Amino acid sequence: MATEHQTIEHHDEIDHDHPSDGRYIQIALILGVITAVEVMTYVVDFGALMVPSLVIMMIAKFGIVAAYFMHLKFDSNLFTRVFVSGILLAIGVYVAFLTSLHIFSS
């Protein structure tokens, strides 16, 4: 019983580790829909909401690809920490860079 129980648990773990092909296709469809909405902002005037909505959709797409396609959701947290550190370092350095250039140029 114990072995059977462990085997069933392990099957769940495997399914959790590796989403099925169908699941990947569903994720790609979601990404496609978000891209279509992004492109709509070019045609339809979203007014003041345009930039915030585009940024939110960009972050959502980035997160979905990193989490599911790059398997960060299922892999070791160390990989996530390494990648996020790079992103945060880049954002910090270049926000400081752009801000300082704007300050000193005016």
Next chain:
Amino acid sequence: MTTTAEHTSAAHPTEAHHTSTGLSNEKLAMWIFLGSECLLFGGLISTFLLYREVDPLRGPSVESLYDIPFTSVSSFVLLMSSLTMVLAVAAIKRGDQRNTRVWLMTTALLGASFVGGQVYEFTVFYREGLGYTTNLQGSAFYTLTGFHGVHVSLGIVMLLSLVVLSLRGRMGTERAETVEIVGLYWHFVDVVWIVIFTVVYLITP
């Protein structure tokens, strides 16, 4: 327990790593490389954001030349190549050699279509009077998107190399991690384009 262990071995042929972290060193190295690549692309995107504010003294501005519907299709193609890449990784983990090759080739073809679209875009921009040294905007734009295009092209070379290895019978299930690592690079190129497409093309001053 034996059954479970055998199943583990078959499903995760490459996941037993005798390293100090218990993780694959190659995979960790790829993640560190991708983290450093964030700085490279961060620099290029920041430079573009800085210079697009500057009035072009000569030639047209970059924004006036954008063809958003065309670039949207290119973006969609690259996004879908991430799907085919992840399907290739899933196929090799199942030991399905034929589908691994099919998905790797499809990914390479989608990537090549994207690069072809970029070459077409550059050609149109050049004919409209925006060369690499025409103005600061143009230089920053060509450098940013050109660097990205080079990354996609290198990814295509890696994908085709995997296909050749597979055809020679040197891509068994034990090499699944190699495909996964190339996949990580490919998905990174995709996420960078997600940022470029929004920040450079869709959010314009």
